[in-house]
Amino acid sequence: MNTSALPSQAAWLWRTATLLFAGALIVRVFAVTATGFDGLYGQDAYAYFDQAMALRATLLQGIPAPPGFHWPQGYPALVALMSLAVGGVPIAAQLVSLVMGSLVAPLTYLVGRKLLPSGGDGAAILAAVLTAIGGQAVLSSIVSMSDATALALILLSMWTALEFATTPRRRCLLALAVVFGCAAVATRWASILVAPALAVPALRGLAYGRRLRHIFPALLAAALGSGAVLFTLFHNQAFDLMGYFRNWNLLNAVWGPIPEIPAGTLSAKAPGLLYYLAPLYHPAFLGPLLGPLAGWGLWRLWRDNEPYRSLTLVLWAGVPFFFFVGLPLRNLRFCLTNAVPFILLAAWGAWILLPRPFLGKAIRVVIGLSLALIVAWGARRIESFTSAARAIIHTVHSVEALVPAHAIVLTFEITQTFEHHSDLQTFELFDQNEATLGMLIKGGRPVFLLTQPDDVIARWQNQAPGINTRWLEDHGSLQEIEAWGLYTLRRFEEHCVHQAGFPRAEAAS
Structure with a gap:
């Protein structure tokens, strides 16, 4: 064995990883600077940021974070730590996503x-x-959401587990794999x-190492520590995790229409079985030309007697896929959980x-x-995504300029944007x-x-947004004031009460 080659091989390995990180970071920073996007949009990103600021207040002032956060708090915790360095501003959340998302490539x-056989370095670089x-990986790296961070932690856990499989005497690697895996779940x-x-x-590492009595203490300590962290992060969580399992139905894998998804989109039309194979055909991941080669790659691994590698990749791709296809939900960002094995194949x-x-x-x-x-x-x-986010902020400012300062505004799906960008008192229609x-x-x-009236009628007719809209119509009238894109501002007027000063808008801006 030529041991003199090992240092140069290690140097090449880390040089390549560093270049990949730098390249990925440049792509993401360019996307941010070109669009001026601050990472906040919709409801979820604002909720993550608000929770991070609550945790920051806990760290700095001892103020307990309010209960009721819907998701694991790993990502807000990282944002809170980042905010100690850069301040309690949106860039703190975006920086976490940028850095962790850029780590995905190396x-x-x-x-x-x-995971790939000998001689697969070129394939690993291509992946x-x-x-x-x-596109999806970059987008998830510039928004203030947990997806890119969770994927990076999954990859860290997988890498350390694979290192342990080949060097089982380094028992700390298995402990690190457990810690990173639990951190991913906590995110x-x-x-x-x-x-x-x-x-x-x-x-595999345990079987080859045959030193379980030496590994067990480190593994137990990692499991106990990670379990304590997971319990703390999930305890008293408002998010109903079991709701996903209650709504899971294998028929969703072959049944396309989902009422809560905009009609006419791939998300609404495609059954889960087709939709969640997106990494194999969608240009957000591999595209229709490169994706089918994953089947050839898997077959060659199996034919070349690589069951260990094949099984790891199949389980990584298959278990999340099986779960996602049964959900009454469609979202490309879900595919990030198991996109990497498809890309590697x-x-x-x-x-x-x-x-x-x-x-x-x-x-x-x-x-x-x-x-x-x-x-x-x-x-x-x-x-298009960042333009839509800017358009919503423009709508918020336009509404604030149009309605009285003491008005109440009922909104749906953009309430958090109002709370961050206006002084109006807003209420989420879904919660009424x-x-x-x-x-x-x-x-x-x-x-x-x-609201978006057509969207409420099409998707939410028999749920809180549609029910509450009909209640307002039954107890008065909704007079259209102005429209911005799909959003329409209407004023509620009780029966026999006529308000002046807000004529019906003739055109939308």
Whole structure:
């Protein structure tokens, strides 16, 4: 064995990982600077940021964080720590996502080197590049959400578990794998779906090492410490985790229409079985040309007698896929949990075909076209996403300029944006009922409703937004004031009460 080659090999490994991290970070920073996006949008990102600021107040002033947060608090905890350095501003949350999202590319490379057979370094680099430029991975890295952070922690756990499988005497690696895995679950609960895949290299290392009595203390300490952290993070959580299991139905895998999803979209039309195979065909991940090569890559692994690698990749891709297809939910960001094994298999499938004279040329064209398609889709998606976020903020400012300062505004899905960008008192329509609506309209203050009427009718007719809208219509009238894109501002007027000064708008801006 040539031991002199080891230092240069290690230097090459870390140099490549560093370059991949730098490249991924440049892509993400460019996306932020080009769009001016601060990471906050919708409801969830604001909720994460608010929780992080509550945890920051706990750290600095000892003020207990309010109960009722809906998700695991790992990501808000990291944002709170970052805010100690940069201040309690939105960039604190975005920085966490940027850094952790940029780590996905080098970690994909490190995991790929371990999971792919000898000679697979090129395939691992290709897979890392795909995660560095992939539209969904980039988008999740610039928003203040937990997805990119959870994926980075999953990859850290997988990498340390794979290292343990090949060097079982380094028992601290298994403890680190447990810690990183628990941290991933504490960041995003769906990360627990990767546990069966993580168990494969862990059990392999234990079987080869045969030193369980030495490993057990470190493993027990890691499990107890991580369990305590998980219990603390999940205890008294308002989020109903079991609700997902109650709503899970395998029929969703073959049944497309989902009422809570906008009609006419792929999300609404496609059954879960097709939708959650998106990493294999959607340009947010691999695209339709490169994706099918994942099947070839898996077959070659199995044919070449690589059951350990095959089983790890299949469990990593398959267990989350099986769970997601049964949910009455469709979201591309869910696919991040198990996108990496699909990407690794496709990269391996392409890589082993490159040496072939005719097929190699075709594969080079496929890779080039796929990279171009992925970049083009990602740029367009990020621009449309951030433009929509800016449009909502513009709507908030327009409403604030139009209605009286003492008015009450009922909103749906953008209430958090109002709370951060206006001084108006707003209430989430989803959280109201007959009693609370009655108190609001009897309070003597003007009441306005800002929603997407067509969306409420199509998706929420028999749920709180639709029910509450009909209640307002039954107890008065909703006079249209102005419209901005899909959002319409209406003023509630009780029967026989005519308000002046707010003529019906003739055009939408």
